[in-house]
Amino acid sequence: MSGLLEGRRAIVTGAAQGIGLAIGAALADHGARVVLADLDGNRAEASAEAIGRGAIGVGCDVTDESEVNRLVDRAVDELGGLDLFVNNAGITRDASLKKMSVADFDAVITVHLRGTWLGLRAASAVMREAKSGSIVNLSSMSGKVGNPGQTNYSAAKAGVVGMTKAAAKELAHHGVRVNAVQPGLIRTPMTAAMTPEAFATTEATIPMRRAGEPGEVAGAVVFLASHLSSYMTGAVLEVAGGRGM
Structure with missing residues (x-):
């Protein structure tokens, strides 16, 4: 791989598996030093060991302000700074409006919105001082087109887009x-929970007629992390095979 991100210091949340792990591996492949954070600290450490190249695994609940602050502090202490923060951690609690509990609504909103906001706030505090940095937030096509059974998740992921644009406007003049x-x-442990029928039905709506792979999402993150996207902020890149366009 190229040294596109040589010397960059990165944190990825929700990185023990799926898209987060693929992002962490891709960043490391391109030369970044990576901290993989996950609610399951043991899995994060195992994933970091599998990636190698100095990757560090850390346990972190992204909904907990003190834990997110400690995560950023540790990365700065061990890596010497922070150039990239990827807000990837997420959960689903799918149900129809009729059957969804308030607890399941709140859980999804809290992880995606409070979690992303806490990561944004902690990472940008470091990056503002350095006058440089890239923050990438994982939204979803569910936040653009809406999915039945996902009123909580679709709302949260739409909120991530609004948060991204607001933060981009606040932070642009700080570099x-x-x-x-x-x-x-995307083929992940999360989508593996779908029934084969539901997966096939969704796949049939995609112009490219296939699901994506985690590495294809990671490629977009690498681009946004690098100098190749130096004049891009507040942008939303769809990695969806043409679905929802």
Whole structure:
């Protein structure tokens, strides 16, 4: 791989598996030093060991202000700074409006919106001082087109887009860029929970007629992390095979 991100210091949340792990591996492949954060600290450490190249695994609940602050402090202490923060951690609690509990609504909103906001705030505090940095937030095509059974998730992911644009406007003059990626149907442990029928039905709506792979989302994040996107902020990149366009 190229040294596109040589010397960059990065944190990825929700990085023990799926898209987050693929992002962490891709950043490391391109030369970045990476901290993989996940609610499951043991899995984060195992994933970091699998990636190698100095990757560090850390346990972190992204909804907890003190834990997110400690995560950023540790990365700065161990890596010497912070150039990239990827807000990827997420959960689903799918149900129809009729059946969804308030607890399941609140859980999804809290992880995606409070979690992303806490990461944004902590990372940007460091980056503002350095007058440089890139923050990438993971939204979803669910936040653009809406998915039945996902009123909580669709609302949260739409909120991530609004948060991205607001933060991009606040931070641009400090040299900090904030962009978002909206994956479509991607083969991950999360989508593996779908029934084969539901997966096939969704896949049939995609112009490219296939689901995406985690590495294809990671490629967009690498681009947004690098100098190749130096004049981009507040942008939302769809990685969805043409779905929802």
